[in-house]
Amino acid sequence: MSLTVYGHPASQPSRxxxxxxxxxxxxxxxxxxxESILHTNxxxxxxxxxxxxxxxxxxxxxxxxxxxxxxxxxxxxxxPEDLQEQARVHQFLHMHHHLVRLATYHLMAPHVVKxxxxxxxxxxxxxxxxxxxxxxxxxEENPHExxxxxxxxxxxxxxxxYFFNESSFLCGGSHATVAxxxxxxxxxxxxxxxxxxxxxxxxxxxxxxxxxxVPYHDTANAYNIELGDILTKPNTHARFSRAGKKGMQxxxxxxxxxxxx
Ligand SMILES: N[C@@H](CCC(=O)N[C@@H](CS)C(=O)NCC(=O)O)C(=O)O
Numbered sequence: 539m540s541l542t543v544y545g546h547p548a549s550q551p552s553r554x555x556x557x558x559x560x561x562x563x564x565x566x567x568x569x570x571x572x573e574s575i576l577h578t579n580x581x582x583x584x585x586x587x588x589x590x591x592x593x594x595x596x597x598x599x600x601x602x603x604x605x606x607x608x609x610x611x612x613x614x615x616x617x618p619e620d621l622q623e624q625a626r627v628h629q630f631l632h633m634h635h636h637l638v639r640l641a642t643y644h645l646m647a648p649h650v651v652k653x654x655x656x657x658x659x660x661x662x663x664x665x666x667x668x669x670x671x672x673x674x675x676x677x678e679e680n681p682h683e684x685x686x687x688x689x690x691x692x693x694x695x696x697x698x699x700y701f702f703n704e705s706s707f708l709c710g711g712s713h714a715t716v717a718x719x720x721x722x723x724x725x726x727x728x729x730x731x732x733x734x735x736x737x738x739x740x741x742x743x744x745x746x747x748x749x750x751x752v753p754y755h756d757t758a759n760a761y762n763i764e765l766g767d768i769l770t771k772p773n774t775h776a777r778f779s780r781a782g783k784k785g786m787q788x789x790x791x792x793x794x795x796x797x798x799x
Pocket of ligand 1: 551586588
């Protein structure tokens with residue numbers, strides 16, 4: 539029975555699901571086109587991506603999806619077998635939703651979403667937290683500086699509280715785990731977008747290099763690579779659409795992802 543992933547390369551948690559499937563060499567059908575970011579085909583009652591259908595089983599939430607696929611397909615590295623390393627991955631993932639996830643809304647969205655001036659639509663009532671966070675970020679006098687301060691706090695916290703035993707990865711060990719994929723989708727995106735200077739942070743600097751060496755890095759991040767420097771070159775609809783298409787095509791080019799029939 540085939541796996542369908544509803545997601546889009548511009549969506550941080552979707553990128554994690556895509557990257558995890560590629561690392562697990564797991565074939566999947568893309569449930570979206572580049573034009574339709576939030577089409578979940580009713581598989582996620584909350585109306586968000588990513589979500590999956592595996593046969594007649596529907597699942598949403600990046601951490602739950604990757605855990606499920608990892609258990610089903612016996613992915614050893616992304617969820618380490620060592621109990622304490624695995625517990626740290628969970629510690630990161632539980633913290634992520636109310637902290638690291640907000641990096642996107644405070645620093646990326648003012649550069650990527652705000653300039654596009656999407657026509658107002660009824661906000662998703664089940665995304666109250668994200669909507670309010672983003673509107674607050676947009677209304678700052680200098681959204682870039684305000685977002686930068688928030689991301690600095692997050693990066694300092696991770697720099698000092700993760701990277702156990704001087705590992706190149708967040709939770710210790712010698713492999714990128716789900717926590718690294720999730721964090722890279724949020725914090726790593728600033729590297730491509732030139733929105734944050736990581737040089738004062740040796741753990742993050744080491745991590746960024748290590749993550750670039752993880753298989754399928756350029757594929758999973760093709761959207762960000764194409765979007766490029768968003769600090770000095772403000773976003774446009776054409777650029778956003780081109781980056782989305784590049785991201786989708788990169789997935790298809792692996793031979794593991796295919797378009798829905
Ligand atoms: N907690 C969810 C967050 C998913 C999420 O934020 N999805 C965004 C796209 S990146 C979305 O679908 N936003 C539209 C909405 O909330 O209506 C996860 O980790 O998977």
